[in-house]
Amino acid sequence: MELCAKHLSIVLILCLFSQASFAKEPSQVCLKLSSIPVVTFIVPDYENSPFWSTLGNLAIKASEDLNIDLRFHLIPNENRSRFNYADKIEKILIKNKGTDYLVAPFLTGSEKRIMALTEKYGVNFLSYNSPLNTAVKEAIGLPRAIHLHWLGHISPDDEQVGYDAAQLLAEQRQNKPTRLIAINGGRHSAVAKMRFKGLRRKLAEDNQLTLLQGVNTDWSFAQGEDKASQLFQRYQDIHGIWSASDSLAIASLQQWHNLFPDTPPPTIVGIDWTKEIATHIKNNQVLASFGGHVFEGVWLLALIKDHYLGLDFFDENKGIVNYRLRAADKSNVGLLSNIGQINKDLSLLSKCLSGKNSNYEFDAMALMSQ
Known part of the structure; x- marks a missing residue:
């Protein structure tokens, strides 16, 4: 029985090796x-x-x-x-x-x-x-x-990015007591719900973070300005602004400057990797934007x-x-400057057209850095 088991193990190993060795290349599968x-x-x-x-x-x-x-x-x-x-x-x-x-x-x-x-x-x-x-x-x-x-x-992973944005705000304060406001997207938006869920997870594990209030918007710049204005006039000593999009981040920044032109804004983090956010990151007005989607x-x-x-x-x-x-901050924000006019041959992402047999990659930072 022991000998048979050994032989069976060898056969299984050989079969697995054979399957891996003789896996067809894209050129053998892809039709012309x-x-x-x-x-x-x-x-x-x-x-x-x-x-x-x-x-x-x-x-x-x-x-x-x-x-x-x-x-x-x-x-x-x-x-x-x-x-x-x-x-x-x-x-x-x-x-x-x-x-x-x-x-x-x-x-x-x-x-x-x-x-x-x-x-x-x-x-x-x-x-x-x-x-x-x-x-x-x-x-x-x-x-x-x-x-x-x-x-x-x-x-x-929208839940994770909500968490990561809050984590970045906490790190910027070097784990000191941090008072946040959150400007989220649509009340019925699945994306907004998941991002806010990530924020709540970070709040639950970090007793140094306090959410003063979270508000929903229709994702528009105009409503972002309106909701931010209300929060700025309602709360004092805001340390960080968690924003569910870059547009909402910029809206809150602009509204802060309108209301308090002589006071530096709180730390702001956005999501989306838009070209518009890049200027504000370079000017130290926004800490970072998460994106790649x-x-x-x-x-x-x-x-x-x-x-x-x-x-x-x-x-x-x-x-x-x-x-x-992934987070784009001042160290790598230059990659966002021409994100909409990427000068790369995107046909290389196709296995059939490139002939590559490696796994598909879904890493925007790596794609832009190539």
Whole structure:
């Protein structure tokens, strides 16, 4: 029996070695097609949002490098609700006949309707940006588990970035008692909820941190200014401002200067990696911005290109990509200056086009530093 067990172990080792040694290279799997994938790409904002406009511009650049027919569509906040979001997507799909892949963020409560659309029109779907939280999983499961057209999902770890932003504010105070205000996004936004959850986790473990008040906004600059003004006039000795976006961070900074032009502002941290925040970081008006998720469109289009050519990413990541947002501070903020006009060949992110057989990478800092 012992001898048989040894022989069996050797056979298993040889089998594993054989599988690893003879894994097919992309060149052996990827098809050579004359056609190109048609991708309908939905964004919730563009002209009025530094984040979404940057994400969109990068996706357009990636589509050109990857040779993808990208159909870019805007469903703005003022015309969108969880009740009509799927209807608007359906109208876009009807208009864009021949769509191979639909890329869109979820809107809370719209998930089941979107899944029904993918089945009705037989279109592959990739979701992005919004967190794959418990409510979403309970409603529609995981990619390819129930809904086979739902190929994958990508989103940052929004809970962790909320924690990391608070951690950075605490470190800046060198663990002295720190009084914070928090300017968050939409009350019903899954992203805002997760980021605030991360802030609460940091508050629970650090008795030196005190949250004076957290407020919700509609993510707009104007409402950020309004809410910040109210908080500044309500509380004294504010040490730090936790902001759920760069736009809200800049709004609070501007409002502070309007109200207290002769007093240095509290320490401010934002999220989004917008070009606009870079100037304020360089001028020591904002401590840092966490980001990298502006590249989600780029990463998804690389995955789509490979999937279209026959190389499925599912075996590598099970269709779910969740990554940590990185901090840009004064030491590396120069990378953000031209983030929307990145001068790199983004086709190299595709395994089929580059011939590389290493795992996909979802590290924006590394991508910009190459």
